[in-house]
Amino acid sequence: MHRSTPEMIQPHTTSLLMQMVFCALAVVSLLYIPVPILPLLATAYQLPQEQAGLALSAFAFAYATGFMVFGPLSDRLGRRAVMVGGLVLLAVITLGLAWVATPGLFIAGRALQGFAAASFPPVALAYLSERGTPKQRVWGVAWMSTAFLSAGLLGQIYGSVVASRWGFSWALIPLIVVYALTALRLAAAPESNETRRPQSPFWEGYRQIFTLLGNPALRRVYLPALLLLMSFVTFYIGLDIHLGTAFEGHGINGLQARGLALPAFFAPLLAPRLIRLWGPHRVATAGLTLAAIGLALCAGAGEKRITLLLAASVIYVAGVAISVPGLIARIAATTSPEVRGLAVSFYTFVLFIGASLGPWLANSSRAWPVESLFLLLATGLGATAIFSAVRGDKPHCAR
Structure with missing residues (x-):
């Protein structure tokens, strides 16, 4: 053919x-x-x-x-x-x-x-x-x-x-x-020119998940992925829950608070050059570190310094935006074509399991000071940045 x-x-x-x-x-x-x-x-x-x-x-x-x-x-x-x-x-x-x-x-x-x-x-x-x-x-x-x-x-x-x-x-x-x-x-x-796998029983392919999880480099992708969107969804619902009244007092609505960070989402367009210069491992780690710093600054600003908090949110969003292509490139560098679809699918599975936990975490924080919520999120992302920094990349493993 x-x-x-x-x-x-x-x-x-x-x-x-x-x-x-x-x-x-x-x-x-x-x-x-x-x-x-x-x-x-x-x-x-x-x-x-x-x-x-x-x-x-x-x-x-x-x-x-x-x-x-x-x-x-x-x-x-x-x-x-x-x-x-x-x-x-x-x-x-x-x-x-x-x-x-x-x-x-x-x-x-x-x-x-x-x-x-x-x-x-x-x-x-x-x-x-x-x-x-x-x-x-x-x-x-x-x-x-x-x-x-x-x-x-x-x-x-x-x-x-x-x-x-x-x-x-x-x-x-x-x-x-x-x-x-x-x-x-x-x-x-x-x-x-797509490569298709042999016609074996469908469920047999899921056995490869255990092989993927046995790859140290992929574990350093999947754990950060769990916290990335969980922190993102929690952050913005948390803004509405804890700071909606404070925003109104400064003449800022929820739409403006969100729109301010929009330019940061174009950060992935820098990823091809950054990945060529530094490699996916360093790009992913740098993005996670930047996101953790942004959240820590949000926690430091708190309810009393709204302008600083919104500026810090741009740093946080830029860190998230840089992390994602770095993590995906890390998957591509450490998996063979035969399991790449499964590896990317498991990555997105973990990513959005985290997102599904975001509303629960945000609602659970209603009695907390907003600073405590942001500090918790910053600590989680900071820990994953340290975990990601440990090299475990093995090109085209998980066969």
Whole structure:
């Protein structure tokens, strides 16, 4: 059978990449849209205020679980087939969710939406890491990382502007269009030189997880991943819980507090050059260290120095944004192509398990001083930075 080469598909790479990046933004934003409108969702779907966070946790847990299904499935069926089928399923579920009105159906719909959404991020990363020239692959991962991360703020901004004004259901309609158009574009894209695994029993592939966890370098990826999005979700929900009134007193709304850090999410675009200069190990460690310093500065600023706290939040977000491509590049450097889909899937699984714990941790901190919450998060990320700094990289292990 004829197999396309990277050169043959190169003319399609830039436009397809940009559409995939925009779709990634729309997919991952689904997690974050409810963050600034949790009280409105509680009212609209008759949820107790303390249970409004289920709109986040149900999605995030199902999202993380889906990574462990779709990543290995893409190793067997091909990346493109899984992305196309998953985006069609996501569009159908999201359309259905736009019409539900009861709390049970809403939470169940969010869980189904999260599971279907998981078909895109890890598979898209693996697809782009295997497609085109080495330079295109690095930039493809950098742009996708930027989209995944900036969705953390853009999704919240979209929720504040669109969902709070017209309702959560109407905010979903433009996203459905994005999923459908991207599925059509991917279906029409030329075949790439994908490597598929032998047709062994599906569950047999999961035995490789124990091999992955036996790789010291990958353990230094997975533990930081657990805390990265947990700290991020906790940080922004914590801002609303603890400092909403203080922001209002300074004439700052939640949208402005979030938008201030948006430029920091373009930090992954620096990653290709930084990784070439320093290597993925040092880039990941530097990002974790910067994030921990930013949170420590937020803790030092506290409620009394809002301006300093917001400036420190930019440092924190930049650290998170630098960490993610460094961690992904570390996976690529230490796994063979046969298990890379599973390795990236397990990484994203751990990442969003952390995100699903964020609302619980933020709500558990209601009785704490905000400084204690930020200091706890800073300590956790600081510990993972030290753990990451210990070298354990072994190129292309976990076969």
